[in-house]
Amino acid sequence: MTEELLTSGRMNPNIDPYLNIWHWHIPVYLFLGGLAAGILFFAAYYTITGKEKQMPTTVKWATFIVPAALIIGLIALFLDLKHQMYFWRLYTTVRLESPMSWGAWTLMLITPLSIIWVATYMKEVVPGWQWKWKFLDTAETWIIKNKKGLAWALIVLAVILGIYTGILLSAFNARPLWNVSILGPLFLVSGLSTGAAVIIWMTKNHHERKIMSRIDILLIIIELFLVTHMIMGFLAGSEVKIATAQLFLGGQFTVSFWVFFVILGLVFPLVLETLELRGFKIPVAVPAILILFGGLVFRFIIVEAGQFTRYLY
């Protein structure tokens, strides 16, 4: 048995007795960022493939959530900073080695572009909407003409944003739970799934709902596979990784992870969506809310549990 004591009484706030420097802001932002990336990905994809008419909610209505989600996420990120008046320092440099720098610049690009995307649909969504100035009309016409270019830019940025929410964590070698390369794809797939859930929930078009339900079922199956793979990877890893797996296999996060995320957030909606496609009458909001709830819980668990894991020396 080895016991380690810090006898000098190191009690640095938020560091001891266990690390808890990141609170609710980060998981909330990771959730909203993933959701925004998911919706934008599908909107851009169906615009590029020329299916705007068949997928009106995906391309149009759902995207109105994106700027709101991104702005709320950015506010959460700002609130998390402890030296807030210096936040502009993010934009005086580009640091390719730092995932957070990548994220800051991606958000700087994707937020205004998503607002422009939504603005081109204002006239269709709000009857009688008129731009106040003439140049906005000219700009709108030009953007609508180049919609596919904008969609290409957004689809690339959406994938970067979706993956980055995972890489932000997986780049931290010091936290064994986060330091797995599968976290990037897992967060991307989870973000796409929450985006699809919102579209399924919002759409009134039967054909669109069917397509998005099929996509979502596939995404949930991939997610279940990645989660299993992640836990197997931990169990096959070094001592710190095995200790990490124990957090979910009998440790303090066992119930929240398996019950709230895996069963309620993945398996349940998977079954409900499959039954719905088979013709059973199921309120569409139920699987959608479960997926969104599961996605949020998943990010809270990963951020919180990751800070419990550390090197042993």
Place this chain on the structure above:
Amino acid sequence: MRYAMAIDTNKCVGCADCVVACQTENNVPVGYARDWIAEIVAGTYPNVELEIRSERCNHCDNPPCVRACPTGASHVVEGGIVKVTPEECIGCGACIQSCPYDARFSHPDGYVDKCTFCDHRVKKGQDPACVAVCPTKCMYFGDLDDPSSDVSEAMKNRKYKALAPEAGTDPHIFYLM
């Protein structure tokens, strides 16, 4: 030039004088610490072994905190000392998450703070405050590239280890055993 520190675990008595000296020298806010004492008890009674270590930032050669920093506030200065520029730090906590030694903390003023190897003293040719006050003289500081420096001399003919080398950080605080 590569600054490093060697600490003799056989001489250290864990008095925490280094901790107090650091807090005084660097005006560390009350309730915070840039260095600390760890006591490691290994084995089962009656076969027990005790190791006492004075720990701090390892001023790594491959510092994950510098890589994680989105603004460049965390940086390496001459001699391999890892420092933070408060006016560039946004307090995002990425460096704190990235440190396997939990050697960083959030200063009450918002920026991230840590051990500086007392570079303001080192520049004047003095030892860091913790080394200077140690009553058992168990700490050695100096240039690892200079074979006649205190730290190089101390590490000659002694077994030593670094903390969590498997983290790939290439730490530069060595513990003589």
